[in-house]
Amino acid sequence: MKKVIAREKLPELWKSLSAQGPLFLPVQEGPVVLFQQWQEGAKINLEATNTAVPPKDLFLPREETYMQYRCKGKELEVIPAEEVKPAVLFGVHPCDLSAVELLDKVYIEQDPADELYKIRRENTTVVALSCTEPDPFCFCNDFAINPADAPGADVVAHLKNGSLLLEAGTDKGKTLLKQAEDLLEDGSGQSFEPGEVKTADFGLKLEGLPENLKNRFDDSAWDELYKSCLGCGVCTYVCPTCYCFDVEDFGHEAGGERFRCWDSCMYGHFTEMAGGHNPRPGRKERIRQRFMHKLQYYPETFGQIACVGCGRCLRSCPVNLDIVQAIQTFGGETVEQC
DSSP, X not given: OEEEEEGGGHHHHHHHHHTXXXXXXXXXXXXXXXXXXXXXXXXXXXSOSSOSSOGGGGTSOSEEEEEXXXXXXXXXXXXXXXXXXXXXXEEEOHHHHHHHHHHHHHHXXXXXXXXXXXXXXXTEEEEEEOOSSOOXXXXXXXXXXXXXXXXXXXXXXXXXXXXXXXXXXXXXXXXXXXXXXXXXXXXXXXXXXXXXXXXXXXXXXXXXXXXXXXXXXXXXXXXXXXXXXXXXXXXXXXXXXXXXXXXXXXXXXXXXXXXXXEOOTTSTTTTOOTTSOOSSXXXXXXXXXXXXXXXXXXXXXXXXXXXOOOOHHHHHOTTOOOHHHHHHHHHSOOXXXX
């Protein structure tokens, strides 16, 4: 099913979709673009290469309550988490959708699945937006991602000649387009063929990298690689494939709650044990863990490197210590970054 809508009618489409449930779009907020819930007057930016922060928090919120409980005498009442409403995530680029699919392997394709993540994922219709002009930091081609296509999306959207072409790829996608059929025109006679979209070439050699790293845990290269790290953790918060979290309980006589929040392997307390021992006491050990997880531990378990080449760590790290530098150090020749 293909539909098309003129760009000047997009505000009407946003209003129509938001009437069905929460609608999240890339919104311009000062100098950055963020996925936010649509409101009247929001400055929607569909031309942005990438949002400052990936949309993973729609499925794995920065903070979420597992459950609450109340106590009355010897009676205990467990209050389940709030019901998840059907939502639409609109304007996700192929790299970010690929990252969500990597998170799915962790949170859904395991036994047992993470129910809170699974419910949000199943209740969200994802509209991907093709990317025809990647910026100099994007290198998704290295991970076999086509910026102009997103085969795992419910709907794939393409900006074309002042219009938005929408093509449903799943039943959820078809349902979404039917909900807005009064605003959409038939697009069956249109096609989108941008040709090959090239992203940055950093000379990365990924073939055999996970296997190679198995014997490089104590490599002296780690002694130099970590030194510039500030330990700020921004790389983990802007990374679409990072998923570390902490679970805490807060309570008193009358009740309490259990909640989950994002955490980072780059923080000193992350692996600190109750007795005070910390197996990763310094920045060297934490940098090594971060890159070994992306490049060796995750692919060893799931068969894919845990990076999609979105370029956020290259843009955000204040000392330019990013995954490209790590791959160049351990995977092949060093190529000067632009």
